[in-house]
Amino acid sequence: MEARRTTATDGRSVAPEAIADFLRGLRKGVEEGLGPLSAAQRAATGMPESFREALERGAQRLRGEYSEDEWGFDEEFAEAVTPGFEFLYESWWRVKSAGVENVPAQGRAMLVANHAGSLFPFDASMMAAAIRREHPMPRWPRFMVLDWAFVLPFLSTFMRRVGGVPANPDNATRLLEQDEIVMVFPEGVKGTGKPFSERYRLQRFGRGGFVEVALRTRSPIVPVAVVGSEEIYPKLGESSVLARLIGAPFVPITPTFPWLGLLGLVPLPSRWRIEFCEPIDLLDHPPEAASDRQLVFDLSEQVREVIQQKLYENLVLRGSAFI
Amino acid sequence: MARGRRIVITGISSPWAGELARRLERDPSIEFIAGLDTEPPAVDLERTELIEADIRNPLLSRLLPSTEADTVVHCGFLWYPAPGKPDRALHDINVIGTLQLLAACERMRTLRSVVARGSAAIYGSEGAAPLFFTEEMARRYPLKTRFQRDVGELERYFENFARRHPSLTCCLLRYQPEIGPDIDTPLAGYLSLPVVPTQLGFDPRLQFVHSSDATGALEAAVRNPVRGAVNVAPSGTVSLSRILRIAGRPSLPIPHPLFGPALAQLGRQLKMGGTYNDGVRLLRYGRGVDNTRLRNELSYEPRFDALGAVRDFAGKSGSRRIVPVPGPRSVADVLARR
Numbered sequence: 186m187e188a189r190r191t192t193a194t195d196g197r198s199v200a201p202e203a204i205a206d207f208l209r210g211l212r213k214g215v216e217e218g219l220g221p222l223s224a225a226q227r228a229a230t231g232m233p234e235s236f237r238e239a240l241e242r243g244a245q246r247l248r249g250e251y252s253e254d255e256w257g258f259d260e261e262f263a264e265a266v267t268p269g270f271e272f273l274y275e276s277w278w279r280v281k282s283a284g285v286e287n288v289p290a291q292g293r294a295m296l297v298a299n300h301a302g303s304l305f306p307f308d309a310s311m312m313a314a315a316i317r318r319e320h321p322m323p324r325w326p327r328f329m330v331l332d333w334a335f336v337l338p339f340l341s342t343f344m345r346r347v348g349g350v351p352a353n354p355d356n357a358t359r360l361l362e363q364d365e366i367v368m369v370f371p372e373g374v375k376g377t378g379k380p381f382s383e384r385y386r387l388q389r390f391g392r393g394g395f396v397e398v399a400l401r402t403r404s405p406i407v408p409v410a411v412v413g414s415e416e417i418y419p420k421l422g423e424s425s426v427l428a429r430l431i432g433a434p435f436v437p438i439t440p441t442f443p444w445l446g447l448l449g450l451v452p453l454p455s456r457w458r459i460e461f462c463e464p465i466d467l468l469d470h471p472p473e474a475a476s477d478r479q480l481v482f483d484l485s486e487q488v489r490e491v492i493q494q495k496l497y498e499n500l501v502l503r504g505s506a507f508i
Numbered sequence: 509m510a511r512g513r514r515i516v517i518t519g520i521s522s523p524w525a526g527e528l529a530r531r532l533e534r535d536p537s538i539e540f541i542a543g544l545d546t547e548p549p550a551v552d553l554e555r556t557e558l559i560e561a562d563i564r565n566p567l568l569s570r571l572l573p574s575t576e577a578d579t580v581v582h583c584g585f586l587w588y589p590a591p592g593k594p595d596r597a598l599h600d601i602n603v604i605g606t607l608q609l610l611a612a613c614e615r616m617r618t619l620r621s622v623v624a625r626g627s628a629a630i631y632g633s634e635g636a637a638p639l640f641f642t643e644e645m646a647r648r649y650p651l652k653t654r655f656q657r658d659v660g661e662l663e664r665y666f667e668n669f670a671r672r673h674p675s676l677t678c679c680l681l682r683y684q685p686e687i688g689p690d691i692d693t694p695l696a697g698y699l700s701l702p703v704v705p706t707q708l709g710f711d712p713r714l715q716f717v718h719s720s721d722a723t724g725a726l727e728a729a730v731r732n733p734v735r736g737a738v739n740v741a742p743s744g745t746v747s748l749s750r751i752l753r754i755a756g757r758p759s760l761p762i763p764h765p766l767f768g769p770a771l772a773q774l775g776r777q778l779k780m781g782g783t784y785n786d787g788v789r790l791l792r793y794g795r796g797v798d799n800t801r802l803r804n805e806l807s808y809e810p811r812f813d814a815l816g817a818v819r820d821f822a823g824k825s826g827s828r829r830i831v832p833v834p835g836p837r838s839v840a841d842v843l844a845r846r
Binding site: 246247248249251253254255256257332333335336337338339340341342345350351352353355356359 | 635636637638639640642645707708709710711713743744745746747750751752753754756764793796798814
């Protein structure tokens, strides 16, 4: 027994005897009328610490003992999927980020960025990864997602758990009032759906609704320029028939999609740069200024110009798109 | 005023109305309580005067004024189809009944306030909706189910009534669905199934009002009615998958087009007749409402938040954690015997 325990704690892998021990304990527990979870926990007392911890955490999740905020954001889940996004950030797209410190360490802020990636926009996830990895006080940003994603199975659940909410001013306002960081993409579908030839040319910024929300909640706006996202799925054309069939806003045709089927969903490994610009402080304007159309348009245009200029600068800095 | 308050409650056979009457009975400042329904109440009531009447009956316009009540509480709005009360009968009771009741209220000279127990279904269950509806966001989406349309009609009649009688305080409570250890609703039945079917790939955010908060909010509205609509909901939301884990119920995800028919099959077990479209949508997209007005204006602070209500329901309703019987035991048996 003693010897077995040492082998189990020494080696990275758990010895087969230890597993048998564990299972024997589990059976005993279940026979004594314990629930499977508590039996497993009791049986694990002789197992190495890391195994016990993992088991404990798994058991807690199975009992529903984990945190989930009122938006459905599940921090443990978001952490669990982080390695995938880290791989994309570091190895696949080799993202270089600048100015992360412009994202406030506490309090509300609205990050406004260009939107691209016709099949599946990854810009929000990479901005989040930049903040999580490089900010001195990492926070979980929330992001606005195209409505259509929230009527789809799986995708809606996934988006919600990692911090996405349907894009509408009510959700943005409430999130900012709770002092969260909210990422918005005012280009919306016009941004993701633009053809490859139009890349890095910002589309119209909606009706400037994001400025209204920022004014009303007195949140600073941090313009963000994302370079690289517009090459991951070069959109050459679109299929309106398919779009109508599945109710999607558009279905892009790229060099690989739909020709290669699921393989066509693999994004191209472009090189990325993300620049977080100086925050634009709106505190000079009272919240009522949100109903001043001209001011809203002016501010919206100002943010758009900052992002457009930073896009051009970063395109030059990046050099070639893929190598 | 020397006289105490006089209150009429419709739909007294429902558990929430019965519980409200029981709480009001304890208050000596309330002089008279009458309960109106076609069936006897589920709880024992001491001094509530029971009036056996159907709110759809035109006689109501003579009966109600004779009670000299100052407050009418409309709890006769039915949420769930029941055996003998299918969808169509529900529509009749909800819409015609409300219309008839409000017409009778117009004849009451003593009336000062009307409180109605409505539903947050007016906001709908939509995938891409605001995640927290406030009171002014009603009817943003088309009303899709029969129940939603009934709620829509209730609200319209109620608004018109309030507009025509500005001297009356008309308070409309928009309830999220209720659960609690002591009440029996189809949704509570659904959550207590041995294996709970869910819709594959969907995990709705839900808010269930704990039954004690449901009565508490109703009581607060009777004592201190405010004008207009008030959401009745706990703070926070819980996802369905988490609810099932807390309740210890295994879930069975099925493709969502099949969920409605499957739920209809289970209908008899859940004590509901026929399909319950509203539940199908709710269990796909969920719904969250903002309860600021309930807490600040009605001054009712819910005792349970969304998670607390579910925990209390799971802990007390006798729903035992189900051991997946053949699973770990037999596996452990086989492996440990090596």
